[in-house]
Every structure is written in C-alpha cells, then in structure tokens.
Amino acid sequence: xxxxxxxxxxxxxxxxxxxxxxxxxxxxxxxxxxxxxxxxxxxxxxxxxxxxxxxxxxxxxxxxxxxxxxxxxxxxxxxxxxxxxxxxxxxxxxxxxxxxxxxxxxxxxxxxxxxxxxxxxxxxxxxxxxxxxxxxxxxxxxxxxxxxxxxxxxxxxxxxxxxxxxxxxxxxxxxxxxxxxxxxxxxxxxxxxxxxxxxxxxxxxxxxxxxxxxxxxxxxxxxxxxxxxxxxxxxxxxxxxxxxxxxxxxxxxxxxxxxxxxxxxxxxxxxxxxxxxxxxxxxxxxxxxxxxxxxxxxxxxxxxxxxxxxxxxxxxxxxxxxxxxxxxxxxxxxxxxxxxxxxxxxxxxxxx
Numbered sequence: 001x002x003x004x005x006x007x008x009x010x011x012x013x014x015x016x017x018x019x020x021x022x023x024x025x026x027x028x029x030x031x032x033x034x035x036x037x038x039x040x041x042x043x044x045x046x047x048x049x050x051x052x053x054x055x056x057x058x059x060x061x062x063x064x065x066x067x068x069x070x071x072x073x074x075x076x077x078x079x080x081x082x083x084x085x086x087x088x089x090x091x092x093x094x095x096x097x098x099x100x101x102x103x104x105x106x107x108x109x110x111x112x113x114x115x116x117x118x119x120x121x122x123x124x125x126x127x128x129x130x131x132x133x134x135x136x137x138x139x140x141x142x143x144x145x146x147x148x149x150x151x152x153x154x155x156x157x158x159x160x161x162x163x164x165x166x167x168x169x170x171x172x173x174x175x176x177x178x179x180x181x182x183x184x185x186x187x188x189x190x191x192x193x194x195x196x197x198x199x200x201x202x203x204x205x206x207x208x209x210x211x212x213x214x215x216x217x218x219x220x221x222x223x224x225x226x227x228x229x230x231x232x233x234x235x236x237x238x239x240x241x242x243x244x245x246x247x248x249x250x251x252x253x254x255x256x257x258x259x260x261x262x263x264x265x266x267x268x269x270x271x272x273x274x275x276x277x278x279x280x281x282x283x284x285x286x287x288x289x290x291x292x293x294x295x296x297x298x299x300x301x302x303x304x305x306x307x308x309x310x311x312x313x314x315x316x317x318x319x320x321x322x323x324x325x326x327x328x329x330x331x332x333x334x335x336x337x338x339x340x341x342x343x344x345x346x347x348x349x350x351x352x
Contacts (some may be wrong), residue, residue, distance in 0.1 A: 016126045017189055023117050024186035030110045031179045032333050037103050038175070039329035042168075042224055043322045046099035048080045051157055053150040059102050059108065068094065071284045080161035107146055114142060131189075138181055145174050165225025166258075172221040176214065179333060180340050187344045202289050203346045205282045209301070210339045214276045217332055219268045228261035228268075229320045235313050238266060272309055279305045286342075301338040308335050 012020075041047050051074050062068040072093050076080050081088065118135055121127045127135065152171045155164035223229055240246040244262040256263040279302055286298035308331040316325040 012128060012189070013047060015189060019126060020121065021186050021190045024182050024189065027110065027114050028182040028186065028337075030106065030113060030211075031175065031182060032090070032330070034103070034106050034110060035175050035179065036326055036330045037099070038172075039224070040322060041099045041103045041319065041327050043325045044096060044099050045080075045084075046096035047099045047103075047153060047163060047176060048078065048156045048161065049075060049093065049096045050104065050153075051075055051078055053153070055108075055146065059105065061097070071097070078157050078161070079159055080156065083161050101158065104149075104233060106151065111146070114139060116226070131185075134185060136143075138178065138185070141178050141181070145171070145178060148174055150285075163225065165222055168225040169221030172224075173214075173218050176217050176333070176336055180214075180266070180336055183337055183340050184344060187341065188348075191348065195265050199345070202282070202285045202294075203343075205278065205285060206339070206343045206346050209275070209279050209282050210336075210343050212271065212278060212338050213332075213339045216275055217272045217336065219264065219271055222258065222264045223268050226259075226261050226264060228265040229316060229325075231261055232265055233317055233319050235317055238262070238269075252349045272312060276309060277306060286346075290346065294342065297338065297342040297345050301335070301342050304331070304335045307331060328333055 050071075062071050068090060072090055075093060085092075104298075116279045118139065122132065148167070148171050152163050152167040155167050232238040232244060234240075236242070244266060246262045247260070247266055248256050248263070250256045250260050257267065258264075283298050284304040286295050290298065293352050308328070309329045311324065311328045315321075318324055
C-alpha cells in the first residue's frame with residue numbers, strides 16, 4: 001500500500017507538496033483566464049487582427065505610430081479587412097488588435113509560468129521522478145495548443161474571413177483538456193490517495209457527467225465557430241417549435257451535425273437538458289451514498305450546472321452580447337472544474 005501511496009505523492013514532504021499544488025493551481029487559473037479571453041477575442045471579431053505568428057519575438061506591440069501603420073497595412077492585405085472591415089480606422093484596428101495581442105501574450109506567460117518552475121523544481125528535486133512524465137506531457141500539450149491556435153488563425157486568413165469551426169473546436173477542446181489535467185494533477189498532489197479497487201455506481205455516474213460536460217464544450221465550440229447562437233434566439237422553442245424546421249436539410253444527413261447551425265444549436269440544447277438530468281441524478285446519489293467531501297462537491301457541481309444553463313438561455317435570448325458570452329464561456333470551465341473535482345473525490349480513497 002505504501003508503494004501505491006508514494007505513486008500519488010504520499011512520501012513527498014508537506015512543504016514540497018504545497019509548493020507544487022500552488023504552482024499548478026496558478027497555472028490552471030491562468031489557463032481559465034486564457035479560455036475566457038479567447039471567448040472575448042472571438043466575440044469581438046478580434047482573432048484575425050494579427051496576421052503573423054512570432055512565438056519568440058512577438059511580445060511587444062507596435063510602439064510607434066509608424067509601427068502601427070505598418071501593422072495595419074499588413075491587416076489590410078487579408079480578406080477580413082477587404083470583405084468585412086473595409087474603411088476601418090486605425091483606432092478601430094487598435095481596438096481589435098488589443099484583444100488578440102492580450103490573448104497571445106497570456107499564452108506566452110502561461111508557457112513561462114509552467115516551464116520555468118518545472119525546470120527549477122526538477123533541478124531542486126522538488127518533483128518526484130514519477131511525476132515528471134506527466135508534467136512533461138502537460139508541457140507538450142501546452143506547446144501544441146499554441147501551434148493549434150496559429151493553425152486556427154491561418155484558416156481565417158484565406159478567401160473566407162472566418163476561422164474554421166473544426167479548428168476552433170479543437171483549440172477549445174485542447175484548452176479544456178489541459179485545464180482538466182492541471183486540476184486533476186493538483187488534486188492528486190494535494191490529497192495523497194490510492195485508487196479504489198471497485199467502481200461504485202456513484203463513481204460511474206460521475207464519469208458520465210464529466211464526459212457529457214466535455215461533449216457539451218465541444219458542441220459549444222461548433223456553436224461559436226458557426227455563429228449558431230445568433231439564430232433561433234427564442235427559448236424553449238426554436239422558430240416556434242421544439243424542433244427547428246431546417247434541422248435536416250443538408251445531404252448527406254450527417255453533415256447537419258457539423259455544418260447546419262440549426263442542428264448544432266439544437267444539439268447544444270439537448271446535451272444541456274441531458275447533462276442537467278444526469279447531474280441531478282448524480283447529485284441525488286451523492287446525497288445518499290457519498291462521503292462528506294464528495295457531497296459538498298456535488299452541491300457545487302449542481303449549482304454550477306444550473307447557473308450555466310441559466311447563463312446559456314440568457315445569452316441566447318439576448319443574442320450573444322460579449323459580456324454574457326464571456327460569462328457563459330467561464331461558466332463552462334467552472335462546470336468542467338467542478339466535475340473533475342467530484343470525479344477525483346469519488347475515485348480516490350484517502351490515506352489516513
């Protein structure tokens with residue numbers, strides 16, 4: 001049993017454990033902010049304002065009026081300016097540039113906030129050897145996210161001035177995976193535990209909820225990428241009925257689930273209803289069978305789900321204002337975090 005315990009950090013000195021936990025929590029918080037800022041960048045149509053990717057030299061914004069004019073001229077050469085923003089002033093360009101610039105700089109800050117302490121902690125032998133592969137894996141995922149972000153932007157620097165909704169969803173999904181992995185790792189370091197041998201009904205249902213949350217985030221990526229939130233802005237109906245009339249107008253039929261804005265928004269609603277039902281069932285099971293800590297987390301998870309559904313409806317009927325869209329994006333990440341914490345609590349047995 002002690003070998004298992006060491007695998008989850010039980011043998012780590014308390015000061016080292018808390019140092020690693022605080023580091024991972026800070027990075028997770030930065031990733032959370034990055035996701036929300038990414039949503040704002042998308043909602044303000046700012047994501048294509050920087051037409052070059054300079055991962056090493058792109059820290060500084062234009063510092064002179066001439067530098068701003070040069071940057072603006074680069075933007076003018078691409079379809080978003082020519083087809084959508086023709087006649088935009090330099091001050092208006094600076095406004096959209098600011099969001100994308102902040103998004104990219106925050107990405108670099110996250111990279112440094114993870115990489116530099118990782119190297120220092122490894123040299124100081126603060127990190128147990130068995131944890132290094134996981135942390136290096138997170139580093140690779142973070143680097144891949146930066147590359148995916150540029151691949152996404154490049155898809156909008158062509159004839160059609162909008163990023164591919166497939167690439168946007170991949171970008172969002174990878175960010176969510178990184179956030180969930182950071183939270184999970186921090187929980188494992190903070191609370192020394194061993195895996196339970198058996199899977200209980202409550203544990204299995206918590207995993208179903210987590211899977212539905214991740215699915216809903218991916219469908220939400222499709223909604224955002226296709227601007228599907230700007231159509232059918234009534235609720236609980238869609239165009240006067242529960243099911244929209246144009247839900248299956250594309251052929252072959254499966255294209256509707258990845259290209260048809262009506263079908264994608266309808267799917268987003270259905271997954272939300274299903275998630276609410278399964279989360280409510282899990283909440284009931286936790287109230288009856290789970291320990292005190294898991295019960296508390298179940299309350300938080302259920303509250304987050306209810307709040308997120310309310311925010312989703314409010315955002316929809318308000319035709320997706322930037323503020324509500326950002327809150328809805330943040331709410332999705334909070335639901336994800338609360339679900340990860342509940343699954344972790346239910347699938348771990350604390351060592352006393």
